[in-house]
Amino acid sequence: ASVNAYTKESFSGIQIAKTFRREKKVYNDFIQVNNQSYKVNLKRAFLLNAIFPTLGLIQGFVTMLLILIGSNLVIEGFVGVGELVLFIQSINLLFFPLLVIASFWPMFQTGMAASERIFAIIDTLPLVVQNDSIEPSKLKGEIEFKNLSFGYDKAKLVFDNFSLKINPGESIALVGHTGAGKSSIAKLIARFYEFQGGDILVDGKSIKDYDLNEYRKHVGIIPQTPFLWADTVENNIKYGR
Structure with missing residues (x-):
């Protein structure tokens, strides 16, 4: 939200920034705001991406132990067919981490689409043509x-x-x-x-x-x-x- 707000403000005040030669300051401020947002979102993404796989691994490990123990019980006749069905269904739980990772794919696509729009603006070439680069020390005003x-x-x-x-x-x-x-x-x-x-x-x-x-x-x-x-x-x- 902070990046969007600053971007909107920068575009609204671009004429003022150009008039007072503050394009570099606007750019540096944007980099600072963007980096802060990047760090916050990176931590958020790390936590979100770490919680679900961790829970999935724990759940998968426990399920695996149950499968090993349960299969031996089935062979030895201590467990019936119903328990075997439960065993097969438990296998599906191993796919939970993959489903979690896949759920982030739409977010990735949304981010890519947004970045394309932003870079389309950043990469736009200036329309003002300069034939030379004379640096005036002082202008009389004619x-x-x-x-x-x-x-x-x-x-x-x-x-x-x-x-x-x-x-x-x-x-x-x-x-x-x-x-x-x-x-x-x-x-x-x-x-x-x-x-x-x-x-x-x-x-x-x-x-x-x-x-x-x-x-x-x-x-x-x-x-x-x-x-x-x-x-x-x-x-x-x-x-x-």
């Missing part, structure tokens, strides 16, 4: 959209041949109806999405040439929808540091 084409669906572009230049220190306001692409511009600058055509220049260089992790250290976004991690208020405030 941003230029040059003939930009972008759309969440390639068949329907949000921006087509869009151009805009923002000078360092300049404050601008983007005004438009819902869905016009105002938030998309900010997310494109932060490299959350890959554009289909044109380019975005920051201080005269294409944002595709910057190292993504180092570049985002110089970019800050305040999203419209607030999000808090399951942590203290202090740690949430210091999250970007």
